[in-house]
Amino acid sequence: MSGDFRQEVRAWLAEHLTGRFAPLVGSGGPGREHEHLRLRAEWERELGAGGWIGLGWPEPYGRGASIAEQVVFFEEYARAGGPGRLSHIGEYLLAPTLIAHGTEEQRARFLPPIARAEELWCQGYSEPGAGSDLAGVQTRAELAGGRWRITGQKVWTSLAHIADWCFVLARTGAQTRKNGLSYLLVPMRQPGVDVRPIVQLTGTSEFNEVFFDGAEADAGLVVGEPGDGWRVATSTLAFERGVATLGQQLGFARELESIMDRARSTGTVEDPIIADRIASAWAGLQGLRHHALRTLSATEPDPTAASVAKLLWANWHRDLGELALAVEGAAATVARAAPYELTDAQRLFLFTRADTIYGGSNEIQRNIIADRLLGRVPRA
Numbered sequence: 001m002s003g004d005f006r007q008e009v010r011a012w013l014a015e016h017l018t019g020r021f022a023p024l025v026g027s028g029g030p031g032r033e034h035e036h037l038r039l040r041a042e043w044e045r046e047l048g049a050g051g052w053i054g055l056g057w058p059e060p061y062g063r064g065a066s067i068a069e070q071v072v073f074f075e076e077y078a079r080a081g082g083p084g085r086l087s088h089i090g091e092y093l094l095a096p097t098l099i100a101h102g103t104e105e106q107r108a109r110f111l112p113p114i115a116r117a118e119e120l121w122c123q124g125y126s127e128p129g130a131g132s133d134l135a136g137v138q139t140r141a142e143l144a145g146g147r148w149r150i151t152g153q154k155v156w157t158s159l160a161h162i163a164d165w166c167f168v169l170a171r172t173g174a175q176t177r178k179n180g181l182s183y184l185l186v187p188m189r190q191p192g193v194d195v196r197p198i199v200q201l202t203g204t205s206e207f208n209e210v211f212f213d214g215a216e217a218d219a220g221l222v223v224g225e226p227g228d229g230w231r232v233a234t235s236t237l238a239f240e241r242g243v244a245t246l247g248q249q250l251g252f253a254r255e256l257e258s259i260m261d262r263a264r265s266t267g268t269v270e271d272p273i274i275a276d277r278i279a280s281a282w283a284g285l286q287g288l289r290h291h292a293l294r295t296l297s298a299t300e301p302d303p304t305a306a307s308v309a310k311l312l313w314a315n316w317h318r319d320l321g322e323l324a325l326a327v328e329g330a331a332a333t334v335a336r337a338a339p340y341e342l343t344d345a346q347r348l349f350l351f352t353r354a355d356t357i358y359g360g361s362n363e364i365q366r367n368i369i370a371d372r373l374l375g376r377v378p379r380a
Contacts, residue, residue: 006072009052013080016046028084029251030317031351033206036083037162044087044117053091054115061099061111067296071246078250085247086159090114090121094167096239097183101224101232110165110185122160124168124186124210125233127153131357132364134169134233135178139212141170143226146219148172148184150192150212156358160195160208163188168212169233172226181229183236185221192216201350203340237360238306245292245309249285252313255320255348256281262345263327277323284316303372307365314355314362321352 054062139152173180197205
């Protein structure tokens with residue numbers, strides 16, 4: 001790959017991430033998804049118009065960019081301070097799932113509006129009684145009169161309050177855990193869908209509860225065969241931890257750089273313990289990057305790679321939040337109560353407490369690794 005692609009990306013971002021989009025630089029990171037929502041939605045459409053959404057989708061659905069080119073895009077996007085993405089669930093989770101498992105009609109209906117950022121998506125997996133235990137889903141869908149009727153509850157649903165659609169894992173057959181589940185595409189803006197924001201420790205509400213009370217989806221909006229939802233859903237999880245993790249890691253790099261700058265300005269970098277923790281964080285981030293690149297370039301699938309990656313970055317990011325407070329010192333324990341305002345370090349610390357829980361807890365990831373690699377855990 002020549003430097004021409006890097007120059008193309010860099011030049012486009014320099015030209016477009018300015019003017020009315022200038023306030024977006026560095027916004028919308030973890031725990032800050034509430035920032036500039038309307039303007040970030042416009043930015044997504046700007047990216048779509050420039051052909052930067054669906055960059056890695058195979059032709060004819062996208063540009064068919066190589067892994068190396070996708071890495072370059074993430075690097076330049078992070079370097080330019082590109083804001084947190086609102087369309088990432090549709091682009092990096094649903095779209096690859098449709099390309100792998102959907103019908104041609106489903107691809108034709110949903111991929112173009114995702115690529116233009118005209119429709120935003122959320123993920124309907126976790127439930128109050130089925131978080132990391134995804135096979136314990138209780139939300140049900142019944143097929144009647146050519147339409148699915150969905151009843152149940154999802155929780156921790158990121159960006160459900162602005163999403164147009166949700167891919168929902170629902171039980172459509174007998175209660176046999178992994179069997180009898182279906183992967184449904186459900187419109188959010190209809191009667192029978194109630195979205196209730198969850199106020200987090202940070203005081204913001206990126207996550208939501210979603211209640212389905214007779215919400216409907218067309219019969220043709222099941223991905224794969226009815227009852228085959230477990231296979232489809234687990235493939236989505238693999239995509240979730242694919243190339244998009246490189247963009248996540250570049251966001252981590254910005255956070256670490258900010259902490260290092262703060263350590264220099266406060267003088268805490270002179271503390272050998274703080275200096276050692278900063279060096280360890282930097283080394284750990286390089287490990288995350290090389291694990292991701294190794295996984296993406298592998299010629300044979302590694303059944304444990306996604307779980308290993310989740311364990312690595314969740315623990316690393318949680319520790320980074322603790323480092324951010326250590327750099328601030330005693331001042332980090334003080335926050336404004338009215339209005340409730342947090343510093344970047346406080347927000348990072350509080351938000352990263354969830355990293356080892358959501359997306360499959362550390363304990364579940366270790367079980368998966370044991371099951372797939374060591375064969376020591378009985379299969380459900």
